[in-house]
Amino acid sequence: MRSIVKLAAPAAAAALLLAACGTTGGDDTSSGSASGSSGGDCPDGISIGFFGALTGPNANLGVNINNGVKLAVDQHNAESGACQVTLKPFDSQGDQNQAQGQAQQAVGDSEVVGIVGPAFSGESKVADPILAEAGLVGISPSATNPALADNGWKTFFRVLGNDATQGPAAAKFITGTLGKQKVYVVDDSSEYGKGLADIVREDLGSADVKDNTVQTGQTDFSAVVADIRASGADAVFFGGYYSEAGLLLKQMRDAGLSDDQVTFVSDDGAKDEGLITAAGAQAAEGAYVTCPCLPPDQAEGSFVEDYTAAYGTAPATYSAEGYDAATILLDGIADGKTTREDLLSYVASYDEPGVTKQLKFDDKGEPSSVSVWSYRVEGGEIVADQEIDS
Template identity: 75%
Template sequence: MLRPASTAQEDIPVRSIVKLATPFAAAALLLTACGGTTGGSTDAESSAGGASGCPEGASIGFFGALTGPNSNLGNNIQNGVKLAVDQHNAKPDACQVTVTPYDSQGLPDQASGLGTQAVRDTKVLGIVGPAFSGESKVADPLFAEAGLVGITPSATNPALAENGWKTFFRVLGNDASQGPAAASYITTTLQAKKVYVIDDASEYGKGLADIVRSDLGAAKVGDDTVQTGQTDFSAVVAGIRASGADAVFYGGYYSEAGLLLKQMRDAGVTTTFVTDDGAKDEGLVTAAGAANAEGTIITCPCLPPDKAGGSFVADYTAAYGTAPGTYSAEGFDAASILMAGIEAGKTTREDLLAFVKSYDAPGVTKQLKFDEKGEPSDISVWAYKIAGGQIVADQEIKAS
């Protein structure tokens, strides 16, 4: 079960295992810091460095949905980030680091203000995120201009890497891999002959669905578009029925995907439902109902959490009392890269950015190394299925 969504934005405290070291004098740059995050930054203001050259109040940001309809995904990532920071802080003589949250609710219209806050808070040395593609399109140009490195564990729109942003990195494959893999699974594994494709008009959902449409070719027999926040899908269900489709692909997030699936099943439409990583959450099962969700296929360029390397699964479960969720391991890897840089003494934005560009080391999900556009060198796409009300790994799909 995924950790429940946060109900209020607040700073993320370093866990009790962390021992705060004696403060050192703050770097002159940090003395001029201005701005903060929504809700303030109590921990970032009070924590001090614990190692030579460590700036007082050193922080990394997490940028994503911590509240709102898709907050489960953001909280999964946040937990992975916090775990990586806690483990770093627990090391002897570690430079103490806090996590500063930027709760975007997954909304692009929140991203500009939050991105500006992150840029102005010079205690923030790097960002994990933004988590969603739409908010990334807004915030990443601000980070690029300021030289603030961002590593996203979940934003998969391919175009994000084509903007020339030197501060942009991601630890998982983009939708140019997931889309063809999803289309292949639908036509080869499911052997569907007629596929109805729907998107939620978001930067992420439409972008992915358009790739699936293209790769399906003649197998695509119908199209539709819905809106985020929509609750009545009767016209869409009627279109699916009329098309005679034997599979549906939905590009978007779990809130609308679950309601659409419920209304399909309530109307007697038994067409196989296939969706994406944005819907890979127990919120899909909750919205649709376990019986209605049974047999749903979900594609994701993310590693099954139980296959993560090292002691990650045990450590995460011990810390949060639940197994890792979607993107928890990717969030851990993204934060671990930033922690490795800080451990290496890269405690300015410029130095940390250079460190990330040349990074090449194993993470818990894969070997972590980036090309000149910030894309990962190691890419995989998995199919998951809902069985007995649980999302379980089905098989790895060969990524193109």
């Protein structure tokens, strides 16, 4: 396995920081040369792609991942004699309507031998069949819909647990740890949000007192807030992304539904500072989110230090998972697996320690090791709360 290179030199860190600015899609984001440096085993222009939101309402999550991927690529390229790899962006804007075109661009680029992503479940449902038909391996650091692994796509892998793990854990956390017995469940009608919320509903059983559905992009939740009040709920679970989650939370608190009365819990799609921005720091205080992701500050090796040096900020949601997904692809390239077919076979048999977990997949592309954590908004930041027992 490729070692984690510590980029301690100020010049290297500064170069990475400058390269990180403004990488919102459309241009190569690799800081290394595209030309090979390992002779015949390294085709000129060999590339991996990042497929996810680099612009759009949920771009924070995609940028977090892309930064982790870029760090892995830059560290790989900095190694002596390394085959120089270019990182190419495929900006879906987190919109499954954009996914088909982006997937076709990726498979049509013969230099691209592997993909980190797709990042979101909705876009994965559209893009993954296209990647599978072309034999282009994709490793998602963040798409959690369980059904994605049930389609027979031999190119599908993910480095985190799915919502069949997160959903029951969230329900257990709400009713067990938090002691809530009247839970109002809302979803944003997306492939991801509704899928997760439905699992939570099932596992809550009689504690699920009322259900509702909103739309992605909706901004007025007054009717939902009134219904939450009328239901007598002592907790709300929202399945969806941070933009809508934050606005719903703000309008709940503005309507007088305090944290003491109705605890707010959401998911990994809301685990972003955008939740606090949308809700306001006061309204967001005390809210919880669950995530099948490792707290970034617990990543192994020098990852946290390297990431902070490169970008001037600590790693955020799925940065470390993005790094791990990219590392698998880069390890394969370093091992001479520079065709799509060879790299796919390499990924399927991969079994090495990453910064988040042991990286190994079953025959459906699911990781061998999973965990779910709760996080809480404290002092205007989302901080790790506890690992939820399975």
